Amino acid sequence: MRWKGFSSPPDDLLRPSKRQSLKILTHSRQTWAALLSVARSSTHLPQSCSNTSNLLHQTPSIPDEQSVEDVVEGTVLFLEGYSQWTISSSVSCDLTSKPKTSPRQRINIGGANPAFCNISDEFFPEWVGFEPVPTCASRGNYIFALVLGWSYILSTRLIELRKRAEEDAVIYTDKRAAWHCNGSALPCEGFTIPIGNVDTNERRWWAAILAGGCGWQATLNRSGNAYCPPWACHLNQRERFNIRYEGTPHLSPDVSHPPSSTEAQQYLCNFAKLHDAYDQLIAAFVASLTIPSHLRFGAPVTLPKPKPMTSTETLGSKWSIYTPSADQLPHLMALTCIPNAVLSCMSGCFWEPGVHCNVAGEWLHPILTEILPPLIREKKYEVIIGIMSARRPSSAPLWLGSAITGMLPRIPSILSNFMPPSCLEATVWTDCRQSFMDPAFHEELPISHTARLENVIRREDEFRLLYLTDVESESYGTPPLSPYPPFGLVKLDETAIEVRLHAFCGHRLDYSNWVWRRQNRPDLTDYGKVPPCERLSEIATRNIFSWTFFSDGVRLDELPMWEHEWLSFLLDHESDEENALVTSGEVI
Structure with a gap:
């Protein structure tokens, strides 16, 4: 390696001097060693890993089909935006x-095939829980089932948003996991998942989610071709699971209509409540957000092997508040589809202000070649997550998600071979510095x-x-x-x-x-998900200015102010009926 005993020629205009090189190398080793020491001292995951709201600073959302048309190109269905x-x-x-x-950028929302996952104890076999209440961590590991459930929810939400015709739908296939009534003899083959006292609809849904192969299909049909959402993920055919439910065994009419995304999210919350696993519910959600990145880098999805759950104190009051709401989903879906956004956030953890391009190798060497490889070999993924969470707390959910799905070990090799492009938009959306151009x-x-x-x-x-x-x-x-x-x-x-x-x-x-971008009509502006405090300020500003707007109109010299996104809504709604809706709906 050049910095070991190598001295740059005095006329070398690009390479740093030996002194500059050693200075950055020493600074890097000290920085990463301090982070490693703190991460090793913790036996649980940072709380920042559970907070997906940190990824929602003006983050746009996937629009509905009536608002923005999609584009077909070969095996890819996409939207365009800038x-x-x-x-x-x-x-x-x-x-x-x-x-x-x-x-302009292409935002892929559909591909030719869904993802299929393996079950293994290679990644995150033990669930360690979140700080600051690790003693309340759920016992056991049902994250794989929750990831597959979130995969369905995100995929179904896309179909709901982009549905153009009846062919755009979510359907059940003939593949399903076997279900058994509580107390009946269980088969010797396959792991059994208890789902509690559920109705026929919920039972049928779990049978599809845990089916080996493809128990459900979500597709958007365009130009005679079917396109699968980028979050769609199914168990490989060889995986076998059984479902155990409570109640009396009886034959019920088969369910032909899969649940909506909202109904499915309720099923998932019921499961989390049954097993006191709200913390795993949140971890599974951030894992599902990384599935599109697997498709992008050709990395297989590998989920943790299940372990039976044991009862703990109720976690719902502590962790259910971090469960994403229905209105947050389209924003988080957009973040994971926009090119380079996720990788830019994750690679931003390695970037350091003040380190110039000609000493980037010295800065990256300790973390990429001295620290991460041994941790990956020892499967100390929670330590890696701790390091990166301390560097950039906003990106912590993405690091946890990538560890659960098996993508994390790929990140160092990616960064060792090429420099991922920065996404300035993601810098704003996640409040995570990533480049000198921020x-x-x-x-x-x-x-x-x-x-x-x-x-x-x-x-x-x-x-x-x-x-x-x-x-x-x-x-x-x-x-x-x-x-x-x-x-x-x-x-x-x-x-x-x-x-x-x-x-x-x-x-x-x-x-x-x-x-x-829209076709044959003006483009659609998306101001994104704004913090609640800013939303209240917007409402207060709009209400006070509306007091004179409806009587006196707009002064010419103040027109730029009225064209601001906080007030332009008033300019676009001039009828008496629409004005009444604005004043009654916005005043609090």
Whole structure:
């Protein structure tokens, strides 16, 4: 390795000096060693792993079919969208009147085949529970069943949103797990899952979820082809499970209509309540969010082998509040489908501010080659999750999910071979810094002077201005491929004209919204999931300004204010009937 006894030639313009190299290497080893020590001292998972709300900061949602049309291309069904950003300035500048538009992206919502999973004790065989109440962790491990249940819920929710015709549906197949009444003789083959005192509909659903092969199918039909949701996941054919229910054995008419996503989520909550496993319910949900990433990287889905549950104190009051609500699902679904969003969040844990591109190897070497490989060999996945959760708490649910589904061991090898592109939108949606191009680092440029009194700026600031000033994304539409900044200084008068014009403007880049592309009509703006506190501020602002709006209208000089997303709703609803709906529905 170069930093062991290697000295860069004095005229090497790119490689760092031996001193620079050792400085970063030492800093890296100290940083990761401290995180490793803390993670090893804990025997349970950080609470941040259970909080999916941290992934919902203006995060857009999968739109319904009536609002946005999907596009078919071969074996892929997708939507198209892009982000819009506003540019602020500390001085008067015409650039602030122009939104910056990112390049269009494809959001895959359907593929030719669903995923199939194996059951193994390779990943997360023991459930350790969340802090700060680990003594209340559920005993046993039914995470695999809960992951498969969430897979159904997310897939069904997509069908509900994107349904165009009767052929777009969720159906049962002829494959099902065998069910047995409590007290009857159980077969010798296969693991038996108790589902409690349930009705015929709920029993039939569990028989489909735990069927070897494909017990249910969710498909969107376009142009004569069927497309499966990216979260659809089934047990492999060789897996065999039985269901035990309470009550009297009797023959019931077969159920032909699978439940809605809301009904299925209630079934899953019933199961969690029966086994005091709300903590596992949440863990299974974050695992289901990573299934589309498995398809992207060709990684097989492997779920934990079940272990019988034993009773503990009731966990519902402690963990049920973290169960995602029905209105949160489309937002989290969008996050996991938008290209590079999940991987960008996870790889952002490895990124460090102040580390330049030519010493990125020194920074990454300790964690990728000295720390993670032994932990992976020893199956200490909870330690890895602890390290990454401490680095970026917002991304903690994704690390837990990737460990449960068996994707986590792939991450170091991916990062060791190529540099994943950063997703600036995901930086905002998850409040997780990932790159020197993040909006937080766009600031007033520090301008220095050479001995000849020439103005110089940091090269990384030049890169930020090139990206920011290209509002139409013609030359610098996407951020640089590397999250690590370039080193060095550049003479201001030798930079591009855009950089020279705006070097003293103090520009900042702020996320505005996501936009869904539509055909033959204006695109659909999506301001995403906003925090409850901001929602209340929006309501208060809209209500106070509506007091004069309906009587006096809008002053011309204040039109830009009324076009803001908080107030534009009023401009779009001018009839007396619609005005009544606004005032009665928004006032609290």
